[in-house]
Amino acid sequence: MKKYYKSQPKHHVAVDCIIFGFDGVKLKLLVIKRDFQPGKGNWSLMGGFLQEDESIDQAAERVLEQLTGLKEVYLEQLYVYGNIDRDEADRVISVAYYALVDTQVFGEVNGHHHTGKWFDINERPDLIFDHNEMVEKALRRLRRKAKIQPVGFELLPSKFTLPTLMKLYEAIYQEKFDKRNFRKKMLSFGVINRLEQKDKTGSRKGAFLYEFDMEKYNGMLQNGARFVFS
Amino acid sequence: MKKYYKSQPKHHVAVDCIIFGFDGVKLKLLVIKRDFQPGKGNWSLMGGFLQEDESIDQAAERVLEQLTGLKEVYLEQLYVYGNIDRDEADRVISVAYYALVDTQVFGEVNGHHHTGKWFDINERPDLIFDHNEMVEKALRRLRRKAKIQPVGFELLPSKFTLPTLMKLYEAIYQEKFDKRNFRKKMLSFGVINRLEQKDKTGSRKGAFLYEFDMEKYNGMLQNGARFVFS
DNA sequence: TCAAAAGTGTTCAGCGTACACCCATGT
DNA sequence: ACATGGGTGTACGCTGAACACTTTTGA
Numbered sequence: 001m002k003k004y005y006k007s008q009p010k011h012h013v014a015v016d017c018i019i020f021g022f023d024g025v026k027l028k029l030l031v032i033k034r035d036f037q038p039g040k041g042n043w044s045l046m047g048g049f050l051q052e053d054e055s056i057d058q059a060a061e062r063v064l065e066q067l068t069g070l071k072e073v074y075l076e077q078l079y080v081y082g083n084i085d086r087d088e089a090d091r092v093i094s095v096a097y098y099a100l101v102d103t104q105v106f107g108e109v110n111g112h113h114h115t116g117k118w119f120d121i122n123e124r125p126d127l128i129f130d131h132n133e134m135v136e137k138a139l140r141r142l143r144r145k146a147k148i149q150p151v152g153f154e155l156l157p158s159k160f161t162l163p164t165l166m167k168l169y170e171a172i173y174q175e176k177f178d179k180r181n182f183r184k185k186m187l188s189f190g191v192i193n194r195l196e197q198k199d200k201t202g203s204r205k206g207a208f209l210y211e212f213d214m215e216k217y218n219g220m221l222q223n224g225a226r227f228v229f230s
Numbered sequence: 231m232k233k234y235y236k237s238q239p240k241h242h243v244a245v246d247c248i249i250f251g252f253d254g255v256k257l258k259l260l261v262i263k264r265d266f267q268p269g270k271g272n273w274s275l276m277g278g279f280l281q282e283d284e285s286i287d288q289a290a291e292r293v294l295e296q297l298t299g300l301k302e303v304y305l306e307q308l309y310v311y312g313n314i315d316r317d318e319a320d321r322v323i324s325v326a327y328y329a330l331v332d333t334q335v336f337g338e339v340n341g342h343h344h345t346g347k348w349f350d351i352n353e354r355p356d357l358i359f360d361h362n363e364m365v366e367k368a369l370r371r372l373r374r375k376a377k378i379q380p381v382g383f384e385l386l387p388s389k390f391t392l393p394t395l396m397k398l399y400e401a402i403y404q405e406k407f408d409k410r411n412f413r414k415k416m417l418s419f420g421v422i423n424r425l426e427q428k429d430k431t432g433s434r435k436g437a438f439l440y441e442f443d444m445e446k447y448n449g450m451l452q453n454g455a456r457f458v459f460s
Numbered sequence: 461t462c463a464a465a466a467g468t469g470t471t472c473a474g475c476g477t478a479c480a481c482c483c484a485t486g487t
Numbered sequence: 488a489c490a491t492g493g494g495t496g497t498a499c500g501c502t503g504a505a506c507a508c509t510t511t512t513g514a
Contacts, residue, residue, distance in 0.1 A: 163493070203492040
């Protein structure tokens with residue numbers, strides 16, 4: 001069976017990961033300083049080559065885990081970049097994925113991996129090859145997605161306050177929202193539960209903690225309702 | 231420079247095209263009967279292997295032109311399919327593209343290519359490999375896109391009537407729309423111009439022909455306005 | 461004259477948006 | 488007591504959705 005495509009060319013295929021995080025104030029991007037050629041010493045997205053025994057999704061998960069130690073984070077294919085000269089060294093097709101991670105979890109897990117550095121999304125350094133383009137596309141995708149699906153919660157700890165959630169949305173959209181309207185809208189979906197605890201790190205009064213309720217979200221979808229922000 | 235990646239595996243990379251058309255009534259899908267192994271005799275999307283000297287976008291354009299004779303049609307990358315066993319014969323990474331073509335133009339251009347066949351989108355045959363999945367994803371994408379960009383016009387001749395345009399939207403969304411609301415909405419964007427001519431093929435009274443005005447559309451975007459259907 | 465599709469306005473409800481004050485608490 | 492962020496309700500305008508009749512013309 002393997003003979004049919006023998007005459008066809010083969011190509012290097014890589015995955016590159018755009019990793020977004022949120023520190024409670026700013027939207028962050030995790031990049032690495034390349035310690036190999038080409039482009040050694042430059043800032044770059046995390047990436048790796050697709051191997052024979054893994055799907056592309058698996059490759060993305062592997063790359064993410066190898067470099068951050070994180071598993072089971074939100075990871076979505078973004079786009080394929082296939083210009084002939086996009087990589088200086090040789091032709092490489094790159095499949096870009098974007099990931100949403102809670103920076104607090106990453107902080108703990110990180111430990112022995114010091115290659116990565118978080119940058120504020122607006123102060124990120126210039127990246128090699130077409131990686132800037134990838135980041136911009138990922139940002140546009142994140143902004144679109146966050147409007148119609150509760151993906152934002154992936155960037156937060158499992159317990160979070162409404163003011164923090166609002167700051168996240170403000171960081172994603174680079175726009176200020178009205179406190180009352182934001183709460184009304186968010187609570188109207190009925191997919192977050194208020195807990196008894198308060199988080200007092202942000203103020204003297206303290207803000208109630210909430211958690212995302214996946215079951216209620218699924219129920220909501222089955223009722224034909226939709227999560228539509230803004 | 232070419233040495234850096236020597237140790238990394240290479241893969242077959244293909245493009246597959248989901249080609250949508252509109253015949254004035256139904257949304258159509260163009261598929262081919264494979265005349266080569268594996269899967270010879272089965273229905274399949276049009277595809278081809280990525281060559282060394284072309285970008286992926288170029289490969290998609292080439293495949294589309296080789297099999298339909300069509301150039302400069304709406305073509306957009308959809309998704310990459312990279313499971314190890316997705317192709318029976320050997321591992322092939324497939325980059326799916328979807329295209330929107332005016333079936334009338336294709337009819338003329340077609341001529342010597344008889345490999346393809348148009349199916350109503352709801353009566354399409356089972357396709358090989360993961361091509362069914364690709365078509366479903368393309369449909370979802372088309373539905374999403376058509377809400378926020380005037381891509382629908384790609385499926386129509388340059389001159390079209392409002393009843394036809396409405397039928398197109400009904401075919402895309404598989405849903406009936408109210409004539410008055412549809413016209414009001416469409417005309418409110420101010421991006422189609424009414425011509426003096428009427429098309430009398432659809433009724434005795436005849437319906438005015440319109441054409442899409444790209445300049446007005448661009449102007450509209452610069453004013454911060456948006457094309458948002460429904 | 462009639463059949464068949466084209467064309468045309470109004471009303472109502474729901475939603476997004478703007479907007480200002482009191483509350484709880486640690487210092 | 489006071490400063491700091493947390494929490495709450497209302498009014499208005501716009502837009503999507505529902506809805507029915509007249510017009511044109513070829514047969």
